[in-house]
Amino acid sequence: MPAGRAYGQGMNIIIAILVIWAVLAVLGFVVKGLLWLAIIALVLFAATVVWGMIKRRSTT
Template identity: 65%
Template sequence: MTTLIIVLLVLWAVFAVVGFVVEGLLWLAFIGLILLAATAAWGWIKRRTNRS
């Protein structure tokens, strides 16, 4: 599960960088940042619940 979360975080970060580099794909950067934050939050919550 942790591997999946790390892969998704890297993928969303790449999308965000590509979106900022290519001006026509600025929407991709925003979607990448939103998905990055959502995946990080989800992974953090899952990790906290597994420790309890």
């Protein structure tokens, strides 16, 4: 598998994870009882962004 294809696949996974975290954050803020879900989702969203940036920088 070419390196470019593997890089694109990895970024697709990171983007999918970011979308999931964003949906969970919105759901947590909409449903008051799930505020803890929003907090966890926001923390995981930020961690995924940082991880993606580090992976992107190391492959280029």
